[in-house]
Amino acid sequence: MHDGQPQISLTFPDGTNRSFPSGVTPADVAAAISTSLRKKAISAHVDGQHWDLQWPIDADAEIAINTMKDAAPALELIRHDLAHIMARAVQENWPEVNVTIGPVIDKGWYYDFDRAEPFTPEDLGAIEKKMKEIINARDPVTTEVWDRARAVAHYEANDEPYKVELVNSIPGDEPLRMYWHGNWQDLCRGPHLQHTGQVPADSWKLMSVAGAYWRGDSSRQMLQRIYGVAFQSREELKSYLHFLEEAERRDHRKLGREMDLFHMQEEAPGQVFWHPDGWTIYTTLQDYMRRKQRAGGYREINTPQVVDRKLWEASGHWDKYQHHMFVVEVDESRDGEDDDASVRNTDQTRINALKPMNCPCHVQVFNQGLKSYRDLPLRLAEFGSCARFEPSGALHGIMRVRGFTQDDAHIFCSEDQIQHECARFIAFLAEVYRELGFDDFEIRFATRPEKRVGSDESWDYVEGALEKAIEAVGRDYTLEPGDGAFYGPKLDFYLTDAIGRVWQCGTFQVDPNLPERLGATYIGADGEKHRPYMLHRAVLGSFERFIGILIENWEGKLPFWLAPRQVVVASITSEADDYVQEVVGRLQAAGVRAESDTRNEKINYKVREHSVGKVPVILACGAREVADRSVSVRRLGQKQTATATLDEITAELARSATPPDLL
RNA sequence: GCUGCUGUAGCUCAGAGGUAGAGCACUCCCUUGGUAAGGGAGAGGUCGAGAGUUCGAUUCUCUCCAGCAGCACCA
Numbered sequence: 261m262h263d264g265q266p267q268i269s270l271t272f273p274d275g276t277n278r279s280f281p282s283g284v285t286p287a288d289v290a291a292a293i294s295t296s297l298r299k300k301a302i303s304a305h306v307d308g309q310h311w312d313l314q315w316p317i318d319a320d321a322e323i324a325i326n327t328m329k330d331a332a333p334a335l336e337l338i339r340h341d342l343a344h345i346m347a348r349a350v351q352e353n354w355p356e357v358n359v360t361i362g363p364v365i366d367k368g369w370y371y372d373f374d375r376a377e378p379f380t381p382e383d384l385g386a387i388e389k390k391m392k393e394i395i396n397a398r399d400p401v402t403t404e405v406w407d408r409a410r411a412v413a414h415y416e417a418n419d420e421p422y423k424v425e426l427v428n429s430i431p432g433d434e435p436l437r438m439y440w441h442g443n444w445q446d447l448c449r450g451p452h453l454q455h456t457g458q459v460p461a462d463s464w465k466l467m468s469v470a471g472a473y474w475r476g477d478s479s480r481q482m483l484q485r486i487y488g489v490a491f492q493s494r495e496e497l498k499s500y501l502h503f504l505e506e507a508e509r510r511d512h513r514k515l516g517r518e519m520d521l522f523h524m525q526e527e528a529p530g531q532v533f534w535h536p537d538g539w540t541i542y543t544t545l546q547d548y549m550r551r552k553q554r555a556g557g558y559r560e561i562n563t564p565q566v567v568d569r570k571l572w573e574a575s576g577h578w579d580k581y582q583h584h585m586f587v588v589e590v591d592e593s594r595d596g597e598d599d600d601a602s603v604r605n606t607d608q609t610r611i612n613a614l615k616p617m618n619c620p621c622h623v624q625v626f627n628q629g630l631k632s633y634r635d636l637p638l639r640l641a642e643f644g645s646c647a648r649f650e651p652s653g654a655l656h657g658i659m660r661v662r663g664f665t666q667d668d669a670h671i672f673c674s675e676d677q678i679q680h681e682c683a684r685f686i687a688f689l690a691e692v693y694r695e696l697g698f699d700d701f702e703i704r705f706a707t708r709p710e711k712r713v714g715s716d717e718s719w720d721y722v723e724g725a726l727e728k729a730i731e732a733v734g735r736d737y738t739l740e741p742g743d744g745a746f747y748g749p750k751l752d753f754y755l756t757d758a759i760g761r762v763w764q765c766g767t768f769q770v771d772p773n774l775p776e777r778l779g780a781t782y783i784g785a786d787g788e789k790h791r792p793y794m795l796h797r798a799v800l801g802s803f804e805r806f807i808g809i810l811i812e813n814w815e816g817k818l819p820f821w822l823a824p825r826q827v828v829v830a831s832i833t834s835e836a837d838d839y840v841q842e843v844v845g846r847l848q849a850a851g852v853r854a855e856s857d858t859r860n861e862k863i864n865y866k867v868r869e870h871s872v873g874k875v876p877v878i879l880a881c882g883a884r885e886v887a888d889r890s891v892s893v894r895r896l897g898q899k900q901t902a903t904a905t906l907d908e909i910t911a912e913l914a915r916s917a918t919p920p921d922l923l
Numbered sequence: 924g925c926u927g928c929u930g931u932a933g934c935u936c937a938g939a940g941g942u943a944g945a946g947c948a949c950u951c952c953c954u955u956g957g958u959a960a961g962g963g964a965g966a967g968g969u970c971g972a973g974a975g976u977u978c979g980a981u982u983c984u985c986u987c988c989a990g991c992a993g994c995a996c997c998a
Contacts, residue, residue, distance in 0.1 A: 469927075473925075473926090483994095651925095653994080653996085880958060
C-alpha cells in the first residue's frame with residue numbers, strides 16, 4: 261500500500277463508507293476498524309459473496325465483516341475447514357491415500373478418499389485424534405491463486421489423479437485457488453478460517469464411513485466417504501446427537517416389531533406381511549380415506565394387477581420403465597395339470613407385467629363408452645396395489661417397498677378446469693393432513709424440464725393455472741425450476757413430523773400426454789372430439805409409507821382412533837374377571853377396540869406390559885370397581901389414575917374412537 | 924445395482940476349528956397381588972442357504988440370499 265495507488269470505496273452495513281487502496285483485504289479493513297475486530301474476524305461478505313479475509317478487493321463494493329457470531333458463515337467455515345483438516349489427517353496417517361472432494365453439507369461435511377483398504381471404526385478414532393492435534397497446532401491457513409499448468413503439474417507430480425481431473429474440469433475463466441493448512445495443500449474454492457485453531461475443539465464428530473461414487477456417477481470409481489458433523493458449540497452437537505437417538509427410538513421397523521404390526525422376510529423382499537394390529541391401522545386409515553374421497557367427489561374403481569405388455573407399450577412404460585416392472589410370463593397352452601415349468605411352450609408365452617402404476621388402467625375405464633364434456637371433471641380413485649422392482653439398496657422397511665397401495669386418483673378434465681381442480685385438491689389435502697395431525701405442509705412447484713413434450717404455449721398455460729390455484733387457496737410455495745415431469749408441471753406436498761423431518765407425500769401432476777397415447781377423448785359442447793387432461797394425484801402417497809411416517813411421528817403412540825389396541829381392561833384380582841369381561845363387552849359394543857387381560861399377573865406387570873405396548877388406555881378393575889361399577893383409568897404417558905363410572909368411560913372412549921371426519 | 928458391515932432361540936445379544944450360551948418373551952406350578960417387571964421349574968436353535976478346505980466347520984475360504992449405513996435410483 262503506497263501513495264498514489266488507486267483507491268476504492270467500501271460501504272459498510274450501516275451505510276457509511278471509507279476509502280481504501282485497491283487490493284485491500286478484509287483483514288486489513290477489519291484491522292483499520294479495530295484490533296479487536298481484526299482478532300474476531302473470520303471472513304467477510306463482499307457484494308454478497310462469501311469472501312476470505314486474505315482475498316484482495318479491487319473495486320468499490322459493499323462489505324460486511326463476519327465473526328463467529330454470524331452463525332451461517334461461521335458454520336460454513338468451521339465445517340469446510342474440518343473437511344480439510346480431516347483430509348490432512350488422513351494423508352498424514354496414510355500418505356498413499358488419494359484425496360478427492362470434501363464439501364460442506366447439512367449439519368457437517370464429508371470428504372471422499374480413494375484407498376484400497378476400507379476405513380474401520382478404529383481408523384476413524386485415529387483420524388479424530390490427528391485432527392485434534394492439527395487444531396491444537398493452530399496452523400495458519402494461507403492461500404494463493406495458481407495457473408492451470410502449475411496446478412496440473414503439481415498434482416501429477418504428487419500422484420493425485422482425481423485432483424488433476426478436477427483442475428481440468430474447472431472452467432477456464434475461474435481462478436484456481438490453493439490453500440495450505442500448515443504444510444498440507446489442497447485445491448479449494450475457499451473461503452477458509454485464518455488458522456486451524458479457530459475450529460472449536462469439541463463440537464464436531466466423525467460419524468460414519470460409506471461408499472460413494474466419484475462425481476456421483478454410478479459407472480465410475482467407488483470411493484470411501486467419511487462423514488462428520490460440526491456445530492459452533494458442544495451443546496448443539498449434543499442436541500444433534502440426541503436428535504439422532506430420538507429418530508432411532510422412533511424407527512418404524514423397530515416399533516413395528518415391538519408392537520407386532522407387521523414383518524418382512526427373505527422370500528418376499530420389499531413386501532409387507534401385515535399382522536392383525538398393523539392391518540387394523542391400515543384399514544382404519546383406508547376406511548377414512550374412502551369416506552373422504554367419496555365426500556370429495558371421487559368415484560372409486562378397481563383395476564387389474566396383471567396386464568399384458570401391449571398396454572404398457574402403448575402407455576410408454578415398456579420403453580421407459582421396464583427395468584422397474586415385475587414381468588410375468590404365462591404359457592397360455594398349459595392346461596393346469598402340468599406343473600413342470602420346464603416344459604413351457606414358448607411359442608404361446610404371453611408377457612404380462614404387474615402394474616407399477618394405475619394410470620393406464622384408469623384411462624381404460626375412462627375410454628369405455630363415449631364421454632361427454634358434461635361428464636367432466638371425472639374423478640376416478642383407486643386404492644391401487646402396485647408392484648415396482650426397486651433396486652435392493654433402495655428398500656427401507658415399509659417406507660420404500662416393492663409392493664404397495666397408493667391412494668391414487670386421476671381427474672379427467674378439460675384445460676379450463678385444471679385450475680379449479682388444483683385448488684380443490686389442495687384444500688382436500690390440507691383437510692386430510694390436518695385431521696391426521698399434521699397441521700402444516702409445504703408446497704413445491706416443479707416446472708418444465710429441459711427434456712419435455714408439448715408446446716411452450718401449453719406449458720405457459722398449465723403452469724399459470726397451477727400458480728393461480730395455489731394463490732387462490734392462499735398458500736406459499738417454493739419453486740423448483742426444471743423439476744417437472746417430461747409431460748407436465750407438478751406440485752409436491754411435504755409435511756413436517758414431530759421431530760422436524762420433512763416427508764414428501766402428496767402430489768398433483770398435470771398430464772396431457774397419457775390421454776393422447778392411449779386415445780382418450782370426450783365430446784365437447786361443439787359436438788367435436790376433444791382430448792382430456794389427466795391429473796395424477798395422491799394425498800398419502802402409499803399406505804405403507806404413510807403408516808411408517810405415522811408410526812415414527814407418534815413414536816408408535818397413535819391417536820386413539822388409529823391405535824390398533826385402544827383399551828386393555830385388566831383385572832387386579834381374579835374376583836374381577838367376570839366384571840372385566842362385561843366392561844370389554846360394553847366397550848366393544850360402543851365401537852371401541854377393547855380387550856381383556858385377566859392373566860394371573862400382578863397389576864404392575866400388566867400396566868408395564870401394555871404401556872410398553874403403547875396401548876393408550878388401561879382400565880384396571882379390582883374389588884372396589886366391581887362393587888361400584890366403575891373403572892380405574894390410566895392413560896399412556898400419565899402416572900396418575902382416575903376413577904370413572906362404566907357409563908362415563910364408555911361414552912368418552914366411544915367418542916375418542918370416532919374418526920375425525922365423523923365427529 | 925455399487926462399497927462396506929451384519930446374519931447364532933420369538934426379541935436383544937455373547938461365544939469358540941471338536942456338533943452352543945445369557946437376559947427378556949413363552950409353558951407349567953406357587954402366589955390374589957391396587958397402577959411400569961413377585962418366586963420357582965421347564966421347553967425352545969440344521970448357528971441365513973449352498974459348495975470347498977479339514978479326521979472334524981456354526982467358526983476358515985468361495986458363491987448366493989437377506990438385512991443395515993451411505994451412494995446411485997425414485998420416467
